[in-house]
Amino acid sequence: MYTETAMLRLGAPLRASERAYRQLRGEILNGLLAPGAALLEVEQAERIGVSRTPLREAVARLIADGLVVGRRGRGFEVTDISVDSISELYELRQALEVQAIRLAATRREPAPFQELRDAFVTAPDLLEQGDIGVHRYYVLIDELEDAIDAAVENPFLVGALRAVRTHLARIRRLARSNPRRLRAAAAEHLLIIDAIIAGDPSLAAHATHIHLHQSLLSVLAAIEEDSER
Amino acid sequence: MYTETAMLRLGAPLRASERAYRQLRGEILNGLLAPGAALLEVEQAERIGVSRTPLREAVARLIADGLVVGRRGRGFEVTDISVDSISELYELRQALEVQAIRLAATRREPAPFQELRDAFVTAPDLLEQGDIGVHRYYVLIDELEDAIDAAVENPFLVGALRAVRTHLARIRRLARSNPRRLRAAAAEHLLIIDAIIAGDPSLAAHATHIHLHQSLLSVLAAIEEDSER
DNA sequence: ATTGCGGTTTCTGTATACACAAAAGTGATC
DNA sequence: GATCACTTTTGTGTATACAGAAACCGCAAT
Numbered sequence: 001m002y003t004e005t006a007m008l009r010l011g012a013p014l015r016a017s018e019r020a021y022r023q024l025r026g027e028i029l030n031g032l033l034a035p036g037a038a039l040l041e042v043e044q045a046e047r048i049g050v051s052r053t054p055l056r057e058a059v060a061r062l063i064a065d066g067l068v069v070g071r072r073g074r075g076f077e078v079t080d081i082s083v084d085s086i087s088e089l090y091e092l093r094q095a096l097e098v099q100a101i102r103l104a105a106t107r108r109e110p111a112p113f114q115e116l117r118d119a120f121v122t123a124p125d126l127l128e129q130g131d132i133g134v135h136r137y138y139v140l141i142d143e144l145e146d147a148i149d150a151a152v153e154n155p156f157l158v159g160a161l162r163a164v165r166t167h168l169a170r171i172r173r174l175a176r177s178n179p180r181r182l183r184a185a186a187a188e189h190l191l192i193i194d195a196i197i198a199g200d201p202s203l204a205a206h207a208t209h210i211h212l213h214q215s216l217l218s219v220l221a222a223i224e225e226d227s228e229r
Numbered sequence: 230m231y232t233e234t235a236m237l238r239l240g241a242p243l244r245a246s247e248r249a250y251r252q253l254r255g256e257i258l259n260g261l262l263a264p265g266a267a268l269l270e271v272e273q274a275e276r277i278g279v280s281r282t283p284l285r286e287a288v289a290r291l292i293a294d295g296l297v298v299g300r301r302g303r304g305f306e307v308t309d310i311s312v313d314s315i316s317e318l319y320e321l322r323q324a325l326e327v328q329a330i331r332l333a334a335t336r337r338e339p340a341p342f343q344e345l346r347d348a349f350v351t352a353p354d355l356l357e358q359g360d361i362g363v364h365r366y367y368v369l370i371d372e373l374e375d376a377i378d379a380a381v382e383n384p385f386l387v388g389a390l391r392a393v394r395t396h397l398a399r400i401r402r403l404a405r406s407n408p409r410r411l412r413a414a415a416a417e418h419l420l421i422i423d424a425i426i427a428g429d430p431s432l433a434a435h436a437t438h439i440h441l442h443q444s445l446l447s448v449l450a451a452i453e454e455d456s457e458r
Numbered sequence: 459a460t461t462g463c464g465g466t467t468t469c470t471g472t473a474t475a476c477a478c479a480a481a482a483g484t485g486a487t488c
Numbered sequence: 489g490a491t492c493a494c495t496t497t498t499g500t501g502t503a504t505a506c507a508g509a510a511a512c513c514g515c516a517a518t
Binding site for chain 1: 285396
């Protein structure tokens with residue numbers, strides 16, 4: 001029956017290892033599995049509902065992602081995020097994003113960025129609308145990142161960026177940005193987009209450098225603030 | 230992205246998955262397993278002398294390293310190296326090495342670089358001595374890279390650099406550099422080292438940029454030459 | 459009270475068996 | 489001779505069983 005094969009392809013019974021990977025990754029990124037949390041194979045395998053073999057494969061991928069480390073004797077644990085590691089991550093991020101933006105401004109196809117420009121112009125309004133607006137703003141940023149990735153056309157660079165963004169997702173969680181910072185960030189993004197549209201790699205690179213500098217300062221300040229309470 | 234440093238005690242027999250990983254990785258890097266070569270689980274497991282489970286783990290790590298890709302229908306194959314991918318890799322490498330050198334020049338502890346400087350001054354002599362000298366020269370470069378990694382003190386950045394160097398090892402194999410290029414490269418390295426010792430991040434960064442530009446040109450020329458024969 | 463030791467338990471590392479899907483081979487029919 | 493259905497083979501995905509090692513716990517000795 002053709003419906004059967006179709007269902008097998010589309011209805012997508014994901015492989016168990018893939019399911020385990022996505023679930024664990026998601027739980028780590030949204031903080032459900034906190035830094036330092038122990039991952040025991042049998043325990044996690046039962047919880048997720050797969051056997052140990054696919055679970056091990058999932059954990060191996062998480063280790064490669066840098067989200068999990070094997071610990072000496074027993075099991076694995078979720079990597080923790082220190083203030084130092086945030087600064088270090090941003091040193092890598094600076095290098096990658098500046099290069100990516102530079103390439104995007106060089107090879108740009110302006111159309112998608114024109115659309116994004118329009119969206120970012122109205123971003124400050126969005127940020128007046130509370131949590132829903134903030135969420136929409138983050139979606140916008142995702143779209144910008146996707147557009148940049150597409151414009152860069154470099155699997156190596158995009159891959160490295162993806163890895164960095166994985167860690168950033170965790171950092172954002174523990175240092176929620178304030179509205180003022182988000183408005184400033186929107187303006188910075190707008191400048192970057194304009195530089196890409198204008199085909200000015202140097203301007204785009206400098207604007208990105210500044211943006212990331214401010215972003216790091218804001219993150220560190222937010223964490224400082226949190227830890228004082 | 231750095232791979233698990235493995236919890237192996239000295240003297241302890243290596244885990245089967247680790248053995249499989251190292252052997253396959255080595256064979257891919259030195260060209261024994263050529264780009265495009267198929268990796269069948271059962272076949273490779275028998276050859277290496279481990280069962281399928283650890284072999285799968287090894288392959289998963291190779292995929293994370295970007296040395297192997299899962300292919301359409303069946304099995305896995307060694308990733309191939311196109312001219313395009315070399316240029317792309319160098320775009321990433323530029324970003325990482327420039328940032329690394331910049332940081333090394335900022336945080337430098339001059340001592341190890343002083344020693345390396347002395348060694349690089351005599352590098353041209355080394356290159357007169359045929360293959361043995363060339364090999365020694367490559368060892369010198371490894372030491373320079375190690376010194377930079379240590380000076381950078383950034384696991385994220387160093388991890389990304391390691392990944393890039395993995396791919397570079399394969400590229401070097403298929404584009405052996407000529408002695409003239411190596412002599413020029415030695416001079417370029419000397420300039421970079423001097424900039425680090427002088428604590429001049431900007432000079433070091435620019436010198437690195439130039440060096441990588443020349444390096445890419447040389448690699449592409451060598452490949453062009455080879456393919457014409 | 460603390461520390462050293464041995465048994466117990468738990469967990470990982472590895473092998474293997476089974477199930478299911480895809481490709482290749484085979485034969486029959488037109 | 490070509491094409492299509494069916495069988496066989498091959499290979500992956502998953503579960504599970506087994507072995508060895510590390511942590512835990514209680515007991516005893518100082």
